[in-house]
Amino acid sequence: PEEPRAAAPVDFLQELPSCRSARRRRGGTQERWAALQGPAGTRAAEGPEWEQEGEELAALPAREHPLSIAEKRRLRDFQQADVKHLSRWKKWKRTSSKSLKKVLNEVKGFSSYLVLWRHDIHSIEGRFGTAIQSYFSFLRFLVLLNFIIFILMFGFVTLPTIISTYGIFNSTATKISPQNIEYICTIYEPSDNQGLVYFFTYLKDLFSGTGFLEVTRLFYGYYTVDTVWISIMRYNLPLAYLLATIAYLALSLVWIIKRSVGGFKQNLVHDADQFQSYCNKVFAGWDFCITDPNAARLKHRSLQYELQTDLEEERLKQKIADRTMKEKLRIYFLRIFINIIVLAILLGCFYSIYRVTVFSQENSNDVSNTNFQVNLLVQYLPSMVITLANFIGPQIFTFLIKFEDYLPASEIKLTLIRCVFLRLANIGVLLFSLWSQISNCVADKCKPCGYNYKVYPCWESDVGQEMYKLTIFDFIIILAVTLFVDFPRKLLVTHSSCKLVQWYGLPEFGISDSVLEIIYGQTICWIGTFFSPLLPAIATVKYFIIFYIKKISLIHTRKPPAKPIRASSSNFFFLAVLLIGLVLALIPVGVSIASIPSSKACGPFRNFNTSWEVVPVTILEFPAGVQQVLFGMVSEAVAVPVFTVICLIMFYLIALAGAHKRVVEQLREQLVLVRFDPLY
Secondary structure, three states: OOOOOOOOOHHHHHOOHHHHHHHHHOOOOHHHHHHHHOOHHHHHHOOHHHHHHHHHHHHOOHHHOOOOHHHHHHHHHHHHHHHOOOOHHHHHHHHHHHHHHHHHHHHHHHHHHHOOOHHHHHHHHHHHOHHHHHHHHHHHHHHHHHHHHHHHHHHHHHHHHHHHHHOHHHEEEEOOOOOOOOHHHHOOOOOOOOOOOOHHHHHHHHHHOOHHHOOOOOOHHHOOOOEEEEOOEEEEHHHHHHHHHHHHHHHHHHHHHHHHHHHHHHHHHHOOOHHHHHHHHHHHOOOOOOOOHHHHHHHHHHHHHHHHHHHHHHHHHHHHHOOOHHHHHHHHHHHHHHHHHHHHHHHHHHHHHHHHHHHHHHHOOOOOOOOHHHHHHHHOHHHHHHHHHHHHHHHHHHHHHHHOOOOHHHHHHHHHHHHHHHHHHHHHHHHHHHHHHHOOOHHHOOOOOOOOOOOOOOHHHHHHHHHHHHHHHHHHHHHHHHHHHHHHHHHHHHHOOOHHHHHHOOOEOOHHHHHHHHHHHHHHHHHHOOOOOOHHHHHHHHHHHHHHHHHHHHHHHOEOOOOOOOHHHHHHHHHHHHHHHHHHHHHHHHHHHHOOOOOOOOOOOOOOOOHHHHHHHHHOOOOHHHHHHHHHHOOHHHHHHHHHHHHHHHHHHHHHHHHHHHHHHHHHHHHHHOOOOOOO
16 A cells, blocks of 8 residues: 655644744743743843733733633733733823723724615525625625715716816816817717707606716716816816726726635635535535525525535546547537537627617617607617627527536536626627727718717717616616516416416526626626716616615515525625626726727817827926936836836745645645544
């Protein structure tokens, strides 16, 4: 038999940073603890070193030390005896420190009651488990994120224009007329309703973002102010608009990465070893947050299903290992054929969206305003086709994946990847279709202005209107499915005795599908905020209402999923897909800022070729020394060394991660040796 490898030396393990930290938290070696048990005079005679250590030990209450009960009692006696030998200043310092900690703990406990939907989410967690609770916590995160983005855009973009309009704080606004620009490029006449207007016209404008909404602060075209003077302070609105856009994208990126780190660590721990996965399910699989008997029975069934799935997966792995070359070739050809079908479906969806978007842009203004239904239908055609593709595509993908002969876990992941790509790519195709029309320069249409100024005199507002319509239509679909599909089905299942209806039953609460819905809407919000600064406010209200819609749907019209996913894995999956959506949103926003010529008839950037041009123009207004520093920071002389240092740090972290991994493997080997050698 093969001899086990020797374990790492104990001295090596004791030199690990974690072992040192544990010794430091325990107050040092056993000799130091023996010294603490001696008389106070002995400690005082040993010099100021023990006074410093005594202060460190007394800084924390005994209950916060990782000690046994007997050691905590000795530490408490030492702390009480040591107070008598302190000066008044140290006594006051220690008392005030304890009082401050107590106040902070009380404030922290009180602030927990102010958390949004705290009771509702705890109730959902108790009835349906942590997997469904993770979806509602994720929805709460998006509400808070959109609210912060709204505060950012409103405070730095919308509020200065309001202050200047009403002359608050002796403020005024300066509108600089476009310079060195053809007059024909500056003509912008929004379709504002004048005179006697029918009610359905206002309704159409409310749903499409045209008419009276087009000339409000909701869209980019309203912000034509160049400078706001508040008393003697000059506020550069174009620069603030651009920096606020960069800030909300950076804030979203940092916040998502910060939240996803914990889920990524848990995901690595859970997926590190298959044997560990079995142990977790058997010994630690129960969800102690569950209080409802029905949810408990559901959890029993889900654990049974997970164990059966793991056993089935092991059987399939053995089957895959025993395949002949002929069977492998047959499966590979079948997968290639099915992937060609999937690619054809995606291309068909993309082409349909492109053609419908072009048709909608060409004919939305040609329909008479008296034909309200046709006008609204033409304007909402892209949104309807995208929604239809998002509904039909996943159904086809779920059907085709059964023939590809993957493992169950691989089937779920591959289907989700295809659905995510379909939903997010549809938005990209819509924007590509719009930009192809904006940049349509056939027959010198773009020669004076750089874009198709006849059809799109203020193209940023047109893009904002499309994002606005997608947001509104997405909310209408979610509400309509709950009211007109789920509730009638619930009534049929409850009051009908038909066997077919009872067999059909209630639909399951699809966690993955629900998450893809709100991530799709959040991606639209990230893209549209640059073109519609108040769109995050609409998204905040939308997700706030969706929370209650989904809660009512979960409790009354749907049943929990029979195949739940682990909460830690679901949290990481939600944030990973959300990060993909953010990366996709960065591309069109970045292209709009840096490449496409800005509108010369509206918006804060009408005096610049592109939106990004405001940055170098602003830098040129700085003193010469500051200009040299800023331009030097982005030069090759600085960029190359910084890039080199970043690469070195990355390689160091990779090496450190590899060392940690080897230590973990050694510790696991020692855990195995516990069974054989009493020394361990």
